[in-house]
Amino acid sequence: MSNKVGRFVFGPSGHAEMPERVRRSIEAQQVQAEKLIGWTQLALVVFFVLLYTVAPKTSEGTPFTPVPYVLALYVLFTGVRLLLSYQWVLPKWFLFISVIGDMGLLMVLIWSFHLQYQQPAPFYLKAPTLLYVFIFISLRTLRFEPTFVIATGTAAAVGWFALLWYAIDAMAGSAAVVTRDYVAYLTSNMVLVGAEIDKIISILLVTAVLAVAQVRARRLLIRAVADATVAQDLSRFVTPDVAARIAHSDRGIRPGVGEVKTASILFCDIEGFSGIAERLSPNELMQTFNDYLAAVGEVIARYGGVITEFRGDAMLVTFNTTIDDPDHAAHALRTALDIQDVLANRRFGSGLALKARCGISTGQLITGAVGTAERLLFTVHGDEVNIAARLEQMNKQYGTYILVTERALAAAGDGFHSTAIGVLPLRGRNAKVQVHALEAAPAMALPQPPVQPDAPVNRV
Incomplete structure (x- = not known):
């Protein structure tokens, strides 16, 4: 009482x-x-x-x-x-x-x-x-x-x-x-x-x-x-734009409520990261990965991209989702090109060179919160997300680092150089997709750091 x-x-x-x-x-x-x-x-x-x-x-x-x-x-x-x-x-x-x-x-x-x-x-x-x-x-x-x-x-x-x-x-x-x-x-x-x-x-x-x-x-x-x-x-676990969207929402964020938009998706993954993780200590791996994220995140923010999700060492980056961007396709392509340039001209952690493969797609998707009433995840869903993820993986097959759909390339406008790969089937999809390889800027070679006698063999 x-x-x-x-x-x-x-x-x-x-x-x-x-x-x-x-x-x-x-x-x-x-x-x-x-x-x-x-x-x-x-x-x-x-x-x-x-x-x-x-x-x-x-x-x-x-x-x-x-x-x-x-x-x-x-x-x-x-x-x-x-x-x-x-x-x-x-x-x-x-x-x-x-x-x-x-x-x-x-x-x-x-x-x-x-x-x-x-x-x-x-x-x-x-x-x-x-x-x-x-x-x-x-x-x-x-x-x-x-x-x-x-x-x-x-x-x-x-x-x-x-x-x-x-x-x-x-x-x-x-x-x-x-x-x-x-x-x-x-x-x-x-x-x-x-x-x-x-x-x-x-x-x-x-x-x-x-x-x-x-x-x-x-x-x-x-x-x-x-x-x-x-x-x-x-x-800090979501982007500032997502946090602002949640803070200024008139109603509480509910699972299953989303917004359908035409947007661009960039899927970016570090090449050979499993082998790198095998040879580095946990602290060294975390330091290297954080250095990489800081460098790549700066490029993404420059073009208005939003890191919507991490999948291991891979990033799902969206354009024109939480931030309105009429040039989202061009910005997605510019982001991928600048990521390649940054990785070619920098070393990470204790002098490790990294490469990243990118897949880009443009089309309709839905952005919003999914999950339960107790735990939510703000993310994007749609066929274009799957296409971008498959294109990133197909870079291994074609020896490329940036693959884009024809729709994304057309939406980006002039000023980009690409090579047509062809109309390709993607795993898990019935329809084929016209794919192009985006040409990255020439890499500038950096001097290799001296190799110590007891240094891990993966450091270059």
């Missing part, structure tokens, strides 16, 4: 154990909030000083005017704390002292009014400056820690009770200091205890409401930061 009430009042609980990076992110926001609180308080105090300066003085001839001194002390205190907040992260014990100091100085300022204007002590109980208490309490909501809201409200309530006690005690010798007459309370220096208790209750109620709001907001903040961190990490 208590858990249900707590959940209803404070909202769903946050993560039981926050990861360190989530904790650091929240702490960074708290640090910025403390600076904002400092600047806001300084602005309020400066405004109060300016207001006091330009306001007509009714205390001429008073031998001692404490208000300017209290205001000066307040400006100094707030300025020093603001300066310290830029030097290091203020510890919580310091912030608690600061909260008590803020409220203490405000109460001293209110208390000093009866000295400033040479009136009996109950005079200050009617000062509108009490309203600043609520401003200071609300300022603490900028920091997502309800304990500081509670501390500020409690300090204010205790401070006002102390002022009430002092006002009654200071007038103890008077015949009538406490009254139940509301008119007499407003028009004289008499004390209406009920009215002052009402102020204290109001302070505590506002504090309680803001504290509950803070608990709810903090739990929401923790969940939001944790979820945002997870989403940011998971977005």
Whole structure:
């Protein structure tokens, strides 16, 4: 029962154990909030000083005017704390002292009014400056820690009770200091205890409401930061365009819902990767593959391609799927040519030369999410995907590195050199396909790295 009430009042609980990076992110926001609180308080105090300066003085001839001194002390205190907040992260014990100091100085300022204007002590109980208490309490909501809201409200309530006690005690010798007459309370220096208790209750109620709001907001903040961190990490498993598409979708991504488009598919596979993997250690293999992906990924991004799927060392790259691209066929061909150029002029890992075979097809396909309600994969499906995959494999048979369909070549327009291979059957398909070999730019030979005596034999 208590858990249900707590959940209803404070909202769903946050993560039981926050990861360190989530904790650091929240702490960074708290640090910025403390600076904002400092600047806001300084602005309020400066405004109060300016207001006091330009306001007509009714205390001429008073031998001692404490208000300017209290205001000066307040400006100094707030300025020093603001300066310290830029030097290091203020510890919580310091912030608690600061909260008590803020409220203490405000109460001293209110208390000093009866000295400033040479009136009996109950005079200050009617000062509108009490309203600043609520401003200071609300300022603490900028920091997502309800304990500081509670501390500020409690300090204010205790401070006002102390002022009430002092006002009654200071007038103890008077015949009538406490009254139940509301008119007499407003028009004289008499004390209406009920009215002052009402102020204290109001302070505590506002504090309680803001504290509950803070608990709810903090739990929401923790969940939001944790979820945002997870989403940011998971977005690296898909392309930025797919992540943006998911983030801005009006409805949740559902399996089986896709979009039919005319697009181009590039299937790219490293030649002889199985033999390379056999001779390299796992760490060396991962380093080599990551270097290769970084180089090839840069080329793909240059032409607006999207790496939709990895299949071992092979990549399924799409054009005009998540990003609208009227020149998708030409960009697919340019990507394949530039990949060949990059691989011919670079070494990967510990000096390994790599080659890649590409198959390109253009036509209608469907792009969307497939899988179950619990786990989805954003990918593309269609006959053109299978054609591109088969063409990539057929490069072995014809000694080529880029094979394209006639439709892809025609859609790409002029500016490409190719050799017709013929109308070929593809494994798993009944219809044959007109295939062309795209001519890559001439490779520029690189000097071979020196072979160490104990170096693996596959390194060139």
